[in-house]
Amino acid sequence: AQSVAQPEDQVNVAEGNPLTVKCTYSVSGNPYLFWYVQYPNRGLQFLLKYITGDNLVKGSYGFEAEFNKSQTSFHLKKPSALVSDSALYFCAVREHILTGGGNKLTFGTGTQLKVEL
Amino acid sequence: DAGVIQSPRHEVTEMGQEVTLRCKPISGHNSLFWYRQTMMRGLELLIYFNNNVPIDDSGMPEDRFSAKMPNASFSTLKIQPSEPRDSAVYFCASRRRGTYEQYFGPGTRLTVT
Numbered sequence: 567a568q569s570v571a572q573p574e575d576q577v578n579v580a581e582g583n584p585l586t587v588k589c590t591y592s593v594s595g596n597p598y599l600f601w602y603v604q605y606p607n608r609g610l611q612f613l614l615k616y617i618t619g620d621n622l623v624k625g626s627y628g629f630e631a632e633f634n635k636s637q638t639s640f641h642l643k644k645p646s647a648l649v650s651d652s653a654l655y656f657c658a659v660r661e662h663i664l665t666g667g668g669n670k671l672t673f674g675t676g677t678q679l680k681v682e683l
Numbered sequence: 684d685a686g687v688i689q690s691p692r693h694e695v696t697e698m699g700q701e702v703t704l705r706c707k708p709i710s711g712h713n714s715l716f717w718y719r720q721t722m723m724r725g726l727e728l729l730i731y732f733n734n735n736v737p738i739d740d741s742g743m744p745e746d747r748f749s750a751k752m753p754n755a756s757f758s759t760l761k762i763q764p765s766e767p768r769d770s771a772v773y774f775c776a777s778r779r780r781g782t783y784e785q786y787f788g789p790g791t792r793l794t795v796t
Contacts (some may be wrong), residue, residue: 598783600783600784602787608778609687609788610791612785612786615783617783638727656726663731663739668714668738669732670716670731671785673725673726675725676726
């Protein structure tokens with residue numbers, strides 16, 4: 567089965583500093599990877615995805631993610647953090663469903679990002 | 684563009700009562716997912732529909748839970764009878780054919796007392 571791991575429950579960073587939220591994956595075949603953000607009392611919002619192509623993927627709100635095949639990682643990054651970036655971030659991987667077809671996303675456990683003044 | 688619509692947003696009910704959660708996916712999307720989120724267990728996929736047909740219901744906790752998708756514009760998740768351990772936020776998400784990213788609704792916060 568495909569899986570992703572988010573090794574940090576929480577990341578703290580000062581506003582204006584660069585931020586990184588870590589994600590590693592375990593897949594058979596080519597990985598299809600995603601990042602989502604969840605603000606308090608809201609649903610998950612899609613940020614960006616890696617399917618193929620450039621290893622640096624740009625997404626919403628100034629976020630980007632770097633796909634690293636040798637390290638099986640897909641870390642989320644932003645050059646300059648904002649207090650408003652404080653939220654829960656989820657990494658996800660596509661998983662093909664053998665019986666019945668189709669595919670679904672398997673989510674990590676989430677990383678709480680706290681950006682302080 | 685309207686996103687995924689869920690109702691009610693909040694539901695408080697007593698143990699043993701039937702609970703029905705509703706979802707309207709984004710128009711044109713052909714896949715629909717029901718998730719449950721709790722502090723203890725995180726985000727769990729309950730069931731996945733493709734073209735209104737249930738494809739994977741391995742995440743449905745037990746027979747008290749059932750889900751239907753009578754047409755492309757509507758789905759329900761029913762819990763009967765409800766128990767306090769069912770208290771959680773339930774999310775519905777939809778996806779367009781040929782893509783992989785899912786779009787989530789705002790969720791229904793269920794409290795069973």
